[in-house]
Amino acid sequence: MAQEDGLAGFALAVVREDGKWRCAPLESGALSDLDQAITELRKIRSTGATFGMLAVDDEFFVLLRPGPGGVSVLLSDAAAALDYDVAADVLDLLRVDPPDEDDETVWLEGDLEILADLGMPSGELQVIADEVELFPDEQLQMIAQRCGFVDQFREYLDSA
Template structure:
């Protein structure tokens, strides 16, 4: 895993840890109700750390994480026995963010070979499992529409996911406590 703020090619176009804004929350569906809790800030910086925090919840119901990184993109992390299911809303973010590069690496997808200075001219695309939350009521076709709406910020897309699944109020309360 690459460290934030470093680039193996010697350059340093990646986001520095202290500069990353956003939020990371765990969402648990247990016995018909939703529970949303904040994850530690380290979950925004390291995909393995996000997975560890989600696994440590030891919930009996469905568990997944929503990571909003700098309102630029989001990652859904759903731990499972054979590894995590992942969805990243913008694969081009891997050019600038280590956690996005780690998500692509985990899915065996190469980081796009794009010039960081030309990213604004490239249309974003998602990578991963659009059906990651289908069993909870968010079909892959609907997820595709949400991630395809590039006029929305990542927090707005996450809000749409929460509204569609029915935990928007719980998410809002947690985000209020986080100052978002």
């Protein structure tokens, strides 16, 4: 695994309550520690939707959505598991073997329906994740646009 100290990117909690969206940062360790990100998201008390967005090193993104039956996750690039612990942890949680060392194919892994109830159909999420020429923050902004919280997302990025 690569050294993960000083990862670039962000870890963000997205909450919808009473019809209003808000975005808040997760602790910096959540960017490299999947368990920490999940724990922080579970601590958020809300009657509405709560999920997390991680954008890691301009390489890939992770969507996390804790629920009563476990955690739904989506990793935009399974090959990132070769270089990043957090991506390897996602594959482990999904019980998916990491790719071979020489496999450079980019493919997503996880629950494409993770945000379907919030206006992000699986087909559109697939199209966004397949846009490999975009940076993860750009892909996540497209998701925020589709789900209806792009203003809050931009405000968070501008303040970070």
